[in-house]
Amino acid sequence: MSNxxxxxxxxxxxxxxxxxxxxxxxxxxxxxxxxxTAAAEKATTGAYKAKLLNAHEYQTMQKLAxxxxxxxxxxxxxxxxxxxxxxxxxxxxxxxxxxxxxxxxSWMDRAMEKRYGKDFVSASAxxxxxxxxxxxxxxxxxxxxxxxxxxxxxARKMVVDAFYTSAIGVKDVGYxxxxxxxxxxxxxxxxxxxxxxxxx
Amino acid sequence: MQINRGGxxxxxxVIGSGAGGGxxxxxxxxxxxxxxxxxxxxxxxxxxxxxxxxxxxQLKERGAGAGGATYFGKGPAFGPFLAPNGYWDIEGEPYTxxxxxxFRWFRSRILGxxxxxxxxxxxxxxxxxxxxxxxxxxxxxxxxxxxxxxPYYDKAEAFIGVTGTKEGIRSAPDGIFQxxxxxxxxxxxxxxxxxxxxxxxxxxxxxxxxxxxxxxxxCHYCGQCGRGCVTASNYSSSQVQIFPAxxxxxLTIFPNSMARELITNGSGKVTAVSYIDKDTRTERQIKCRxxxxxxxxxxxxxxxxxxKGPGYSNGLANSSGVVGRYLxxxxxxxxxxxxxxxxxxxxxxxxxFGGMHMYIPWWEWDKKNKTFPRGYHVEMGGGYSMPNVxxxxxxCRSHEGYGKSLKDAIRNGYGNTVGLSGRGEMIPNENxxxxxxxxxxxxxxxxVLRFHFKWTDYEFKQVRxxxxxxxxxxxxxxxxxxxxxxxxxxxxxxxxGGTIIHEIGTVRMGNDPKTSxxxxxxxxxxxxxxxxxxxxxxxxxxxxxxTLTICAMAWRTSEYLAEELRKGNV
Numbered sequence: 062m063s064n065x066x067x068x069x070x071x072x073x074x075x076x077x078x079x080x081x082x083x084x085x086x087x088x089x090x091x092x093x094x095x096x097x098t099a100a101a102e103k104a105t106t107g108a109y110k111a112k113l114l115n116a117h118e119y120q121t122m123q124k125l126a127x128x129x130x131x132x133x134x135x136x137x138x139x140x141x142x143x144x145x146x147x148x149x150x151x152x153x154x155x156x157x158x159x160x161x162x163x164x165x166x167s168w169m170d171r172a173m174e175k176r177y178g179k180d181f182v183s184a185s186a187x188x189x190x191x192x193x194x195x196x197x198x199x200x201x202x203x204x205x206x207x208x209x210x211x212x213x214x215x216a217r218k219m220v221v222d223a224f225y226t227s228a229i230g231v232k233d234v235g236y237x238x239x240x241x242x243x244x245x246x247x248x249x250x251x252x253x254x255x256x257x258x259x260x261x
Numbered sequence: 262m263q264i265n266r267g268g269x270x271x272x273x274x275v276i277g278s279g280a281g282g283g284x285x286x287x288x289x290x291x292x293x294x295x296x297x298x299x300x301x302x303x304x305x306x307x308x309x310x311x312x313x314x315x316x317x318x319q320l321k322e323r324g325a326g327a328g329g330a331t332y333f334g335k336g337p338a339f340g341p342f343l344a345p346n347g348y349w350d351i352e353g354e355p356y357t358x359x360x361x362x363x364f365r366w367f368r369s370r371i372l373g374x375x376x377x378x379x380x381x382x383x384x385x386x387x388x389x390x391x392x393x394x395x396x397x398x399x400x401x402x403x404x405x406x407x408x409x410x411x412p413y414y415d416k417a418e419a420f421i422g423v424t425g426t427k428e429g430i431r432s433a434p435d436g437i438f439q440x441x442x443x444x445x446x447x448x449x450x451x452x453x454x455x456x457x458x459x460x461x462x463x464x465x466x467x468x469x470x471x472x473x474x475x476x477x478x479x480c481h482y483c484g485q486c487g488r489g490c491v492t493a494s495n496y497s498s499s500q501v502q503i504f505p506a507x508x509x510x511x512l513t514i515f516p517n518s519m520a521r522e523l524i525t526n527g528s529g530k531v532t533a534v535s536y537i538d539k540d541t542r543t544e545r546q547i548k549c550r551x552x553x554x555x556x557x558x559x560x561x562x563x564x565x566x567x568x569k570g571p572g573y574s575n576g577l578a579n580s581s582g583v584v585g586r587y588l589x590x591x592x593x594x595x596x597x598x599x600x601x602x603x604x605x606x607x608x609x610x611x612x613x614f615g616g617m618h619m620y621i622p623w624w625e626w627d628k629k630n631k632t633f634p635r636g637y638h639v640e641m642g643g644g645y646s647m648p649n650v651x652x653x654x655x656x657c658r659s660h661e662g663y664g665k666s667l668k669d670a671i672r673n674g675y676g677n678t679v680g681l682s683g684r685g686e687m688i689p690n691e692n693x694x695x696x697x698x699x700x701x702x703x704x705x706x707x708x709v710l711r712f713h714f715k716w717t718d719y720e721f722k723q724v725r726x727x728x729x730x731x732x733x734x735x736x737x738x739x740x741x742x743x744x745x746x747x748x749x750x751x752x753x754x755x756x757x758g759g760t761i762i763h764e765i766g767t768v769r770m771g772n773d774p775k776t777s778x779x780x781x782x783x784x785x786x787x788x789x790x791x792x793x794x795x796x797x798x799x800x801x802x803x804x805x806x807x808t809l810t811i812c813a814m815a816w817r818t819s820e821y822l823a824e825e826l827r828k829g830n831v
Contacts, residue, residue, distance in 0.1 A: 128663055128664060129667065130667065131665060133668060135668070135672065147322075147323060147325075150321065150322065151329040154322075155327075157333070158329050158332070197661055197662050197663050199661065213663075214657075217657050217667075218654050218657050219329070219332075221656075221671070222323065222325065222650045222651065222652075225652060225671070226316075226317035226318055226648060226649065228316075228318060230648060231647075234648060234671065234672055234675040235608035235645070235672075236608075236646075236675075237610045238611060238645065238646075238647060239316065239483060239484075239485075239612065239647055240483070240612070241314070241481035242482045243481070244482075245442040245482045245612075245613045245614075246443075247443050247444065247449075248446070248609050251606045252446050252449050254605075254607075255446055255449075255450055255602045255603050255606050256450065256453065256602075258601070258604075259453070259600075259738050260602075260739060261738060
């Protein structure tokens with residue numbers, strides 16, 4: 062989970078501390094806290110080893126995460142944002158969540174095998190999206206697809222959470238805060254733009 | 262159990278370190294009074310305990326909690342980033358709710374209590390709020406008037422620092438204000454929509470400083486007040502009142518100490534406070550000349566009800582039988598809307614205060630023939646906030662699907678939703694109170710509270726009024742209400758009792774000892790050296806968040822107490 066954006070965040074943290082120190086509101090312990098935080102951030106680097114999902118399940122989640130939020134012209138995708146690591150880590154801490162994923166992956170493989178004689182990973186790209194086009198929508202709910210729809214809902218929201226809490230996702234939506242400033246300024250241009258559009 | 266009865270006699274023992282306890286400690290130590298402060302939780306260390314400026318990605322679980330607790334409605338209250346503040350459930354310290362009732366009790370166990378995280382909304386009660394019965398025949402008048410409390414609002418505001426502007430609105434009295442920050446873009450739209458509806462929408466009144474004050478730095482606009490502020494630029498009793506008071510040499514703090522009972526030794530006065538030292542599960546006592554209860558309205562009531570002796574088998578300071586009665590919480594109702602006018606406005610740092618920059622005070626205070634008594638104020642949210650676990654679940658639900666279209670929908674919809682939250686006045690009713698559960702004790706052996714809580718038609722009708730007006734405000738700016746456009750039932754969407762965390766009224770004040778527990782200085786009618794400095798004394802629960810009034814009342818009570826000590830009257 063380390064990349065240049067998070068190094069930026071660390072810089073911001075230090076800058077905030079510098080700012081606060083100048084303003085006279087910060088003590089040595091607070092500064093120490095920032096150092097500790099930065100150290101903890103560094104410790105999160107390194108290759109990830111799956112903790113709960115087996116190799117096949119992990120590979121399936123990688124395919125699925127990449128389909129849910131792929132790389133596009135704006136940003137990289139869920140894989141680069143650590144979505145599968147996030148899901149595997151939480152599953153390793155919670156048997157209830159783990160069974161949602163192992164059960165859901167197994168359900169998808171069975172559904173693919175029934176249709177195409179192949180599991181989700183081995184199937185073609187078209188075959189994969191054909192299944193997702195069914196289970197990604199509540200309107201397709203049926204005794205046959207119900208478990209898949211429930212599972213996909215879990216996978217989608219957790220992949221989305223992992224992506225948008227990563228530095229890649231933060232940049233994708235364009236959140237520009239968590240910086241601190243000596244003054245809060247509002248863009249008059251933005252105000253004029255929205256007021257005009259609102260008709261108020 | 263070993264009981265340690267040694268130690269010095271303190272002028273005042275204060276129980277609880279939130280807004281009431283913190284203010285009491287500050288005022289009394291400034292006046293040279295020796296104070297022992299008992300706190301049921303640990304000391305606070307902002308440098309270590311606050312997660313200000315951290316990104317979700319800096320937490321192993323990104324803020325979802327171990328095992329994805331937040332997906333299952335578990336984990337720390339209000340998420341993992343918030344200042345250590347308290348809990349909806351405390352292991353080994355239960356409370357019970359009577360069958361057929363719903364109530365949730367948020368309790369804090371740390372120095373500073375709920376002020377470490379609270380919304381910092383700082384609203385004066387209006388003049389008419391102190392005389393509700395005289396106005397509409399419901400509830401009871403306070404034994405004090407606005408004019409008596411106003412100087413203490415001045416002191417509290419000047420000391421803790423509150424933003425605002427002079428508006429001359431009767432429902433929202435002006436005070437001693439620091440300059441508020443300008444409205445955010447979506448707040449400008451909300452104000453314009455309100456203007457059209459003739460609903461006032463005015464600059465925010467929050468306990469956040471925009472200019473340095475008493476050695477505290479001005480706000481640095483990171484939007485994370487709820488996480489606790491390392492520069493103490495917002496009010497918390499821990500950082501703003503108690504830490505400075507520790508330097509006075511007049512304050513002794515007993516952390517991890519759970520008050521159990523007030524001891525009178527048959528003297529008619531409290532001579533000591535019995536507490537459990539949580540680290541050793543040993544009972545100890547602190548000797549005192551006077552005691553100030555500031556443990557939160559319900560904990561203070563519990564402590565009085567659990568203090569029984571010959572002549573007061575009903576609980577201490579409770580010859581009237583009102584202790585635990587007249588419990589209320591604020592009503593809560595929220596509605597959000599998607600506002601297309603906000604689409605494509607470009608990105609900017611929208612953090613600002615950790616809270617709204619504008620708010621809506623009650624506007625129908627002089628309207629006759631309303632369908633419900635009293636009123637509410639409106640808080641607002643929106644803008645470009647830090648993406649967190651759960652931030653885009655709404656888009657996942659509404660857009661569904663996957664792939665590039667989902668990514669586009671999230672990017673294009675980000676920051677275009679606004680939320681309005683009503684916080685209104687509940688009328689005390691006979692079905693809403695707390696009492697000692699006759700069969701359950703906590704892990705320290707202290708009998709626990711049992712809650713009874715019912716909303717009435719007054720509150721349901723008020724919430725319907727909120728729904729209609731919030732819909733008008735959202736639609737007036739071209740927005741689309743998310744959720745039900747026309748809820749079928751009047752009660753749809755009203756908060757569960759207790760969940761707005763404005764519980765008050767359980768040790769109410771009044772001039773008549775037969776119908777109140779405390780006199781107009783929050784001094785017990787029955788026991789002259791017992792005072793209450795939290796929201797327990799409040800006679801009504803006006804449509805203003807209680808913290809500022811807790812500070813003002815505690816300030817006044819503390820000055821009175823110091824004077825009575827000096828005169829030898831207590």
